[in-house]
Amino acid sequence: AKNCGKNNAKLYCSALTTRIMSHVKLETGLRRALQNNELYLHYQPQIDVRSAQLVGVEALLRWRHPELGLVAPDDFIPLAEETGLIVPIGAWVLRTACMQVRAWQEQSGRAVRVAVNLSARQFKDENLAQTVLSVLDETGLDPRLLELELTEGTLMDDAQATLSTLEQLRAIGVYLSIDDFGTGYSSMNYLKRFDVRALKIDRSFISGLPEDSENAAITRAIIAMAHGLKLAVVAEGVETAEQLQLLQQYGCDLAQGYLLGHPSPEEAIGELLMGACE
Ligand code: C2E
Ligand code: CA
Ligand code: CA
Ligand code: CA
Secondary structure: OHHHHOHHHHHHHHHHHHHHHHHHHHHHHHHHHOOOOOEEEEEEEEEEOOOOOEEEEEEEEEEEEOOOEEEOHHHHHHHHHHHOOHHHHHHHHHHHHHHHHHHHHHHHOOOOEEEEEOOHHHHOOOOHHHHHHHHHHHHOOOHHHEEEEEEHHHHHOOOHHHHHHHHHHHHHOOEEEEEEEOOOOOOOHHHHHOOOOEEEEOHHHHOOOOOOHHHHHHHHHHHHHHHHOOOEEEEOOOOOHHHHHHHHHHOOOEEOOOOOOOOEOHHHHHHHHHHHOO
16 A cells, blocks of 8 residues: 555555445445345347247346446356355246246247356355256256356366266256357367267357458368267357358358347347247
8 A cells, every 4th residue: 555655656555445345335335135136137039040930049147226226247246156146046047038938838838959158266166066956857958958168178187076076967968059169278188078969169169250360260160170070060159140140151050140130138028938839
């Protein structure tokens, strides 16, 4: 605090103080967010590139802080991971998403898959598989309608707890997919070791298409490799018709992005499903 005397240093100190203050505020807030019903989910459509059918949704967590308003996941998920709060919050996300898919199924007679994001921290929790099992049991959801999105980092982590969780999840029969593919560790070994269903090509590769020839080459190579391994491919962050057309040409299986639907409240997805069955 002594350094705060000088002008530049003072600016720095107060900016830091503000950051620490808001960090503390966010953390206290996050601890109460669950019981205060401040958390909710949005769902983003995943579309079959060939048939243009809605085949699934990704559940995305939202937090409305009573004073700060909407807080972006990128601002509070890391905090939830650091504090371990991601474990109870993640269990809530799983339960809520599975209940929602069942509700849509009853309303519309249509089964869609739901993808739920899981942090590395959650795989280290020895109760994760049990939580998944209880949620499936309570909701009566077919395990093949639940997809767990994890990152390359999670699979590269060879902590015993993570390995045993992955094995238990495989036995339960839920799907695993690799999120943000291509941005993490580049060892491809884990693709052979684990029973992965799909790769999600990170938005950073899609966003420059079709002009960016390097990203186009990477996208094409990921699709070819995935298909060689009998994995499905989901393109993230599809924003333009040109991008979708190129992905179709490359044989990409599923697409997700603002062009096909923004993350939306459950009612909007319910309407889509009802509309689609005429
Ligand atoms: P993600 O899993 O990669 O999710 C995709 C993000 O891209 C979402 O941001 C989504 O709103 C955004 N997005 C979708 N389509 C487009 C598009 O066409 N253009 C652009 N520019 N963006 C698009 P969001 O909802 O802010 O979530 C950010 C990250 O927070 C997620 O990235 C995920 O890593 C994490 N996250 C969200 N919900 C959960 C959760 O329930 N649990 C955990 N552990 N992490 C979550
Ligand atoms: Ca994701
Ligand atoms: Ca992603
Ligand atoms: Ca991400």
